[in-house]
Amino acid sequence: MEEGATPEPAAVATQLLAEYDSCFGLASSPPVPVEEIARSLLVLWIEEADDLRTVPGAPTDQGRLSGLLVPSELTVWLDRGEATRSPGRRRFTIAHEIGHFVLHAGRSQAAAASYCRGSDLERSDSVEGEANRFAAGLLMPETLVEREAAHCGCNIALLAERFAVSAPAMKLRLLTLDLLPAWMR
């Protein structure tokens, strides 16, 4: 990689998984223990609030927020309602905020807080897109997805269940990794 070039988010996620594996050991089957990675490896607290706009430092003029990273307090905040409704969404938001912490905050407590709206979790551009690619790579590691998809004929519902992600997120990952037959795209 050239000096100064932005590292590929999915590759950084793979490095983080390797780091976790060397410290704590990583099971060879899904799901990836994203909350454990946040807590044990990165020493991040996971907190929930009914409305993240009430968290000190959160913007109040950006509409409802899904996730919030406060590096100075080493805390990831999640919208309680969303997290309760969809465990897959909860995991994705944690992974997304870890992405901001690793990619954009340089794991530094001095970095500024960052917030994410629901729509940010679907973006493919800008830093939000990078955090999303990181989250996909962390929750659905390429080699693991390839192996599992080959075993179950790209059964999207089953893969989503095994990796504890939503079916649309799994389908997108299979598409990105070019694992789906043309007619399923």
Add this chain to the structure above:
Amino acid sequence: MRIAHLADTHLGYRHLTRTDEAGRNVREQDVYRVFDEAIERIIELKPDAVIHAGDLFNSYHPTSRALGAALDALRRLKRARIPLVVIAGNHSTPRYAHVGHVFEVLGRFGGVHAVWREPETIELGDLAVHAIPHHPDPHLLEQSIRAAEPREGLANVLVLHAGLDGLARVGAGEAGSVSISGGSLEAAAGFDYVALGHLHAREGVRVNACYAGSLERLSFADQETRKGFIEADLSLAASDPGRVRFHDTTPRPMATIGPIDGSLDGDLAERIIDAAAGIGLEGAIVRCLLIGVDQDLFRALDLPRLRDQFAHCLHFELRPEFAATPPGIGAPQDLRAFLAARGKRQGLQLEELLERAQRLLAEVDTATEP
């Protein structure tokens, strides 16, 4: 070995109050039109069999017009010597057994295998169709899937009508609607093809399993999706791009305008018209989403103007999401905002309104002084 797979035709579906020159519900006619298109195309394709994955009718007691459309299609397929296997979906299954099933009538027609009572395997030459009709108990449905066994030496197709866990659940609130797990679908891994019905969007969910989707758009959730049926060539490998081909029907267009923020300045009707500019709305079913709109402002909306503007649509509706009710005029700091909203509605100048209001308040103060 080629099959045509369609589902969720919902014959007899009615929506909106618009009628054609013969007094027939336009949306009901839309459903018959796309069904007719699909049958015509299927007859041209001459597949070895047609598999209908449930919800042929929109109701378990179809109207004579819906029954007529179905019988007409059966007659045409029979004449073309294309057998049809159709299973009961949640819409076409009566809740009580004593009501009887319309599929009993279809079964007498010849050339059609209408499966509604219990799972059946139908052999059609080199093809075995394992038909699992709708059952409101997901456990029994899953048991039936696990019990189905492909027959040796034949192309094997499993057909069922159910949602799939984790996928968008169209009709999840409907009576008797059920979903199966990804694990249950895995039990059908040995089949050459799994023809699924219930979800209205076409979607491949496993290398051997696909939802055909509905032929017509039946809700705004469908507005972006292509509609049609599937032609599957079971002699080709799962990875072959030609194995599954989608044939489009021409459903009625649907469109969403907005969301438009009603709290922003400017004439709301004008803003709605501007937002619709450039969108092809001829004959479409259109909804306009308004957010944060003041109730008074909404009530004052120039509806006749909007009706004229959207007269070329089949249907136009406003879906407002109202802002919190503004506080009463008892709070002095809100008086200006309150009068600004009221003044805008009545075409009055804010300053003039404020002046009048203050004069009135002063008069009240004077009158009530001890």
